[in-house]
Amino acid sequence: MKVNQYYKAATLEDAYKVFIDEPGNAILGGGLWLKKINGPINKLVDLNGLGLDFINETSEEIIIGAMTTLRHMETHPSIINLGQGFLSKASGSIMGVALRNMVTIGGCLAGKYPFSDIITPLLTLDVSLSFFPDRTIDLPSYLQETGKLKTILTKITIKKRNLNGFFKKISVTPLDFAILNMAISAFKGDIRIAVGSRPGVGQLAIEASKFLSNNSQITEDDIQKATEMILKEITFLSTNAASAEYRIALAKAHIKRGLMEVLTYES
Numbered sequence: 001m002k003v004n005q006y007y008k009a010a011t012l013e014d015a016y017k018v019f020i021d022e023p024g025n026a027i028l029g030g031g032l033w034l035k036k037i038n039g040p041i042n043k044l045v046d047l048n049g050l051g052l053d054f055i056n057e058t059s060e061e062i063i064i065g066a067m068t069t070l071r072h073m074e075t076h077p078s079i080i081n082l083g084q085g086f087l088s089k090a091s092g093s094i095m096g097v098a099l100r101n102m103v104t105i106g107g108c109l110a111g112k113y114p115f116s117d118i119i120t121p122l123l124t125l126d127v128s129l130s131f132f133p134d135r136t137i138d139l140p141s142y143l144q145e146t147g148k149l150k151t152i153l154t155k156i157t158i159k160k161r162n163l164n165g166f167f168k169k170i171s172v173t174p175l176d177f178a179i180l181n182m183a184i185s186a187f188k189g190d191i192r193i194a195v196g197s198r199p200g201v202g203q204l205a206i207e208a209s210k211f212l213s214n215n216s217q218i219t220e221d222d223i224q225k226a227t228e229m230i231l232k233e234i235t236f237l238s239t240n241a242a243s244a245e246y247r248i249a250l251a252k253a254h255i256k257r258g259l260m261e262v263l264t265y266e267s
């Protein structure tokens with residue numbers, strides 16, 4: 001990574017003004033992914049010191065600042081207590097502690113990386129993203145947006161529910177990108193299933209989630225039917241790491257296991 005100029009912002013207003021000044025400028029999160037980018041960055045705007053590293057919990061919400069590291073999320077009681085710790089598990093599934101001590105949740109979401117192990121479980125929760133200046137959007141709508149991000153992600157807000165959660169990352173070794181990841185949340189009959197690294201970015205299985213959510217007594221046949229719906233709704237492709245057929249076989253097995261797990265907690 002070649003950076004022409006480093007800029008330490010004094011305030012969010014200051015950061016935004018410098019960021020939008022020229023198209024070649026970029027926001028610095030943990031800098032881990034930026035480091036991999038070949039193209040030169042004109043001005044790198046550092047958000048450190050702007051008070052964006054926090055996790056706050058209220059009776060209704062968990063609010064996470066954009067500069068919060070994955071390690072902070074993995075080990076924070078508010079995240080551990082949510083859905084049997086499925087989001088903490090997802091955070092902890094990425095590389096080693098040294099990397100997780102630097103990678104920020106802001107960088108993970110701003111990048112919309114197709115292999116993301118964080119986006120998939122977040123999709124099964126009610127999550128909104130706040131950007132400076134003055135924009136709030138829900139996660140699924142944000143993921144639909146294309147083009148370069150022209151605002152600064154400041155925080156993510158998770159609506160608290162006493163839900164059951166499941167997360168699974170399948171990779172060749174623990175340090176590899178997922179060849180498939182999957183998350184399920186269940187709260188009083190509201191079941192949400194998301195699949196990521198297909199190799200596309202995490203996607204909610206809307207039809208299958210609706211089918212299961214409308215079902216008061218879910219049987220093995222229902223799980224089978226929901227799995228078939230997911231395989232129709234969500235695209236699985238071949239890459240060097242895994243064939244589409246293999247991804248489908250993994251999805252079939254782990255959707256069933258995940259559903260059985262969250263439904264056992266529910267009953």
Ligand SMILES: Cc1cc2nc3c(=O)[nH]c(=O)nc-3n(C[C@H](O)[C@H](O)[C@H](O)COP(=O)(O)OP(=O)(O)OC[C@H]3O[C@@H](n4cnc5c(N)ncnc54)[C@H](O)[C@@H]3O)c2cc1C
Binds near residue numbers: 104107109
């Ligand atoms: C070796 C390696 C292995 C990895 N393996 C995995 C893996 O297995 N699973 C997985 O899910 N992830 C993996 N990642 C990705 C990692 O989890 C992060 O998503 C990634 O590093 C970006 O986070 P960052 O804090 O480093 O962001 P940066 O590199 O600083 O920024 C990434 C992008 O986001 C922009 N940005 C950052 N913060 C903001 C903000 N607040 N507002 C607006 N734009 C912003 C930057 O300008 C840049 O375009 C891996 C990364 C590396 C380097």
